Amino acid sequence: MLVSIYMPTKNRLASLQLAINSVLNQSYKDIELLVVDDGSTDGSREYLLQLQNDEPRVKVFLNDKSRGACYARNVAIKAATGEFVTGLDDDDEFLPQHIGALVEYWQLLARYSDETVSCLYTHIIARKPEGFIRVRRRPFIEYFDLFESNCIGNQVFAPRSHFVDAGLFDEQMPAWQDMELFFRIMKKYGKARLLDLHTYLFDEMPRDDRISSGRKDRIIEAYNRMSSKHADTRQARQRLLLQVHAHHYNFPIKLYEIFEFMKMGFWFYGYKEILTRYWERKFLDKNRK
Numbered sequence: 001m002l003v004s005i006y007m008p009t010k011n012r013l014a015s016l017q018l019a020i021n022s023v024l025n026q027s028y029k030d031i032e033l034l035v036v037d038d039g040s041t042d043g044s045r046e047y048l049l050q051l052q053n054d055e056p057r058v059k060v061f062l063n064d065k066s067r068g069a070c071y072a073r074n075v076a077i078k079a080a081t082g083e084f085v086t087g088l089d090d091d092d093e094f095l096p097q098h099i100g101a102l103v104e105y106w107q108l109l110a111r112y113s114d115e116t117v118s119c120l121y122t123h124i125i126a127r128k129p130e131g132f133i134r135v136r137r138r139p140f141i142e143y144f145d146l147f148e149s150n151c152i153g154n155q156v157f158a159p160r161s162h163f164v165d166a167g168l169f170d171e172q173m174p175a176w177q178d179m180e181l182f183f184r185i186m187k188k189y190g191k192a193r194l195l196d197l198h199t200y201l202f203d204e205m206p207r208d209d210r211i212s213s214g215r216k217d218r219i220i221e222a223y224n225r226m227s228s229k230h231a232d233t234r235q236a237r238q239r240l241l242l243q244v245h246a247h248h249y250n251f252p253i254k255l256y257e258i259f260e261f262m263k264m265g266f267w268f269y270g271y272k273e274i275l276t277r278y279w280e281r282k283f284l285d286k287n288r289k
Contacts, residue, residue, distance in 0.1 A: 003031050004082030004160065009090040010038040011049060015203070022093035022201075024055065028100035034059045034076035039066035065099030070169035070177050076142050077163050086157040091203040098122070098199035102157040105195045118189030119158035119182070124202040135202075139194045143186035147231070147239040150179040150248070152192055153198065162189055170229075175215075175222035176243075183230060216251045219244050234265040242270065245277050253278045 005023055009016050016035075023033050035058065037041055037045050045062060052060045071089045088094060088104070100183050102120055108118055121141075143149055155178070169177050186192055189200040223244050231237040241261055245253050253274065261274050 002082035004080035006076035006087045008069045011042045013044045015091040036061040037074035060255045070171040074168045085160045093201040117193045121154035122195045123198040141192045148283040152276035154178045174218040184229045238270045
């Protein structure tokens with residue numbers, strides 16, 4: 001059973017090499033790796049073209065100009081020939097058993113469970129400044145859970161048809177691209193199920209090129225697009241707006257944003273949350289002075 005792994009990349013040659021090696025060193029060998037270079041100028045293209053010549057499981061696509069990660073992912077998924085698809089970011093890594101464990105678990109569920117599953121996800125090992133942290137996730141997720149937070153992460157494992165029939169990545173999303181596609185996949189095919197293993201190494205080291213690095217405008221734009229596409233109730237919009245002000249973004253909350261939140265409708269938990277986050281941030285800012 002062939003598994004296709006998509007990987008967009010741009011100007012991260014050192015981490016790209018580690019990511020690719022983690023794919024090629026999987027214990028499960030029936031794989032193809034589709035790498036889409038989105039306009040690198042750091043030697044990544046030359047490395048990838050040589051690798052493609054040396055390794056028949058690697059397919060390389062070179063964008064003529066930078067078109068964004070969603071475009072790159074879609075190029076790879078459209079070209080994928082595997083029955084199943086998953087992804088890997090160019091600064092992350094798979095542990096050696098990652099793909100094999102996902103394949104075995106999918107087959108186990110198909111054989112012995114009557115439950116409809118849209119996709120699989122795993123626990124992660126987060127690489128942080130303080131070291132490696134094992135992060136656990138929920139045993140299953142419904143699509144409406146994503147209004148609260150992206151509790152899946154940045155990758156799922158699913159039949160290629162689930163990605164394609166759900167419409168692939170929205171290339172107009174400035175952020176939250178993974179969450180928005182996973183929402184559509186789960187809404188169409190059912191809940192996502194956890195593989196209870198830590199097999200994905202996720203990089204959370206501080207870096208200027210992360211979407212959340214000082215770019216509140218992009219997160220708000222993503223919120224507006226996600227809301228217009230999927231939030232059909234006021235509370236759904238409020239839940240998404242709380243994600244804009246999640247602790248990991250560390251964005252300041254303005255008073256007018258609290259008023260806009262409250263104008264959407266009364267929701268006791270939501271009022272409590274946004275006010276708590278506002279005063280916590282004010283307290284932290286005051287202590288820094």
